[in-house]
Amino acid sequence: MGTDMGVAALGLYRPVWEEDGRRLIGTDEDVTTMAVAAGRAALDGRGSQVTRVVLVTAEPDTVQGLATSVIRLGLEVGAQVPVEFRLGGGPAALEALASAQSGTLVIGVDVADDAMAGATLLTDGGVPVTLAGRADVSLPMRVRRVGSPANDVYADVRVERELGWAPAVRSLAPRPGFFLAGVPAREASRFGASELASSAARGAAAPIGLLAALIANPAAGRLIAVDAGTATAVDVGTGTAEVREDIRPPIPATRRPALTGEQADVAFSMPAHVRAVQARVGLVAARCVCGTVSYPPRVHCLRCGRQSETQPLELSRFGEVYTAVTVWTPVPGLPGPYTLAVVSIDDSPVRVLARVTDGADGCSIGDRGQLVLRRLAIREGVSDYGYSFQPGLAAGGVS
Numbered sequence: 552m553g554t555d556m557g558v559a560a561l562g563l564y565r566p567v568w569e570e571d572g573r574r575l576i577g578t579d580e581d582v583t584t585m586a587v588a589a590g591r592a593a594l595d596g597r598g599s600q601v602t603r604v605v606l607v608t609a610e611p612d613t614v615q616g617l618a619t620s621v622i623r624l625g626l627e628v629g630a631q632v633p634v635e636f637r638l639g640g641g642p643a644a645l646e647a648l649a650s651a652q653s654g655t656l657v658i659g660v661d662v663a664d665d666a667m668a669g670a671t672l673l674t675d676g677g678v679p680v681t682l683a684g685r686a687d688v689s690l691p692m693r694v695r696r697v698g699s700p701a702n703d704v705y706a707d708v709r710v711e712r713e714l715g716w717a718p719a720v721r722s723l724a725p726r727p728g729f730f731l732a733g734v735p736a737r738e739a740s741r742f743g744a745s746e747l748a749s750s751a752a753r754g755a756a757a758p759i760g761l762l763a764a765l766i767a768n769p770a771a772g773r774l775i776a777v778d779a780g781t782a783t784a785v786d787v788g789t790g791t792a793e794v795r796e797d798i799r800p801p802i803p804a805t806r807r808p809a810l811t812g813e814q815a816d817v818a819f820s821m822p823a824h825v826r827a828v829q830a831r832v833g834l835v836a837a838r839c840v841c842g843t844v845s846y847p848p849r850v851h852c853l854r855c856g857r858q859s860e861t862q863p864l865e866l867s868r869f870g871e872v873y874t875a876v877t878v879w880t881p882v883p884g885l886p887g888p889y890t891l892a893v894v895s896i897d898d899s900p901v902r903v904l905a906r907v908t909d910g911a912d913g914c915s916i917g918d919r920g921q922l923v924l925r926r927l928a929i930r931e932g933v934s935d936y937g938y939s940f941q942p943g944l945a946a947g948g949v950s
């Protein structure tokens with residue numbers, strides 16, 4: 552990392568559903584959709600500046616077949632931008648931040664426990680983040696095998712503290728006042744962590760959330776993340792970075808639409824999948840030389856009859872409900888009841904049919920909102936992504 556490299560922008564996203572003070576992901580959300588939401592908050596329309604995407608999570612959607620094209624289209628970064636996946640929690644996210652090249656978007660996603668996603672765009676200038684040290688314990692005391700729940704060997708927080716994270720934190724924090732992710736607040740302050748911000752979460756988004764607090768504070772400081780058997784420390788310098796939050800007021804998780812009946816066995820269609828991804832996930836329409844706009848794009852213009860004389864037209868993510876209906880009949884495999892809306896897209900004649908999401912009370916004609924990337928279905932094991940309509944606008948003013 553160059554000496555002048557740093558965090559230029561940071562975005563945080565949390566799902567709306569809340570239970571016992573924790574946020575839970577919606578039934579149409581996963582690591583991919585969460586990563587795109589946080590990434591868009593960080594980029595705020597500057598996807599063309601991104602040269603690499605690094606996605607860090609301990610809970611991947613898939614171990615093979617990461618939806619890289621969906622992530623690129625959702626973030627509106629170039630088609631050639633590599634999307635790199637790393638398995639890990641808080642320490643892995645800090646490693647990725649401290650080793651990133653200019654133009655890298657580092658995204659950390661936690662879907663378990665308290666769901667959150669955080670993204671940082673690193674460019675020349677901004678808030679510098681440099682690696683300060685690493686520590687390992689001899690054997691991790693929490694181990695999870697693929698496909699199994701976590702196995703906690705002692706299930707004793709004192710053993711884990713004294714043999715696990717405490718020696719690592721002591722070795723990495725020579726002075727009090729550091730920021731600490733992965734340790735409950737009460738314990739963290741006993742070890743000298745700043746009372747301003749600490750997080751018990753061990754996922755990859757937690758240190759990015761603390762970094763947002765450090766930037767807002769603004770003071771230089773050390774940020775440490777601990778995981779099951781490792782800890783990583785970075786030094787955060789002073790500077791300015793844009794911080795944007797896509798965090799809406801919570802809705803009780805009891806009002807989250809529930810799946811009814813058996814998971815529907817929806818067949819996967821390769822032609823439909825191939826045709827759909829660019830237009831549907833990229834939200835790209837076609838404009839004929841006569842001015843007629845079609846979405847999904849048509850080769851043959853229905854107004855003037857010309858063939859293939861169209862230009863791609865990127866659609867706005869914002870729009871207004873033209874009409875909506877709530878379906879109360881249970882459909883196997885679909886969360887219900889669900890609301891469908893025809894949405895008039897801003898600055899275009901296009902109207903799209905979309906499922907309404909994150910709106911426990913549905914929506915009405917004239918409501919404004921935005922199209923957000925969601926997992927619409929799982930077909931024969933393959934996730935199918937597209938846009939749902941999210942009524943209202945985030946308080947943070949994220950576009």
Ligand SMILES: [Zn+2]
Nearest residue numbers: 839841852855
């Ligand atoms: Zn035409």
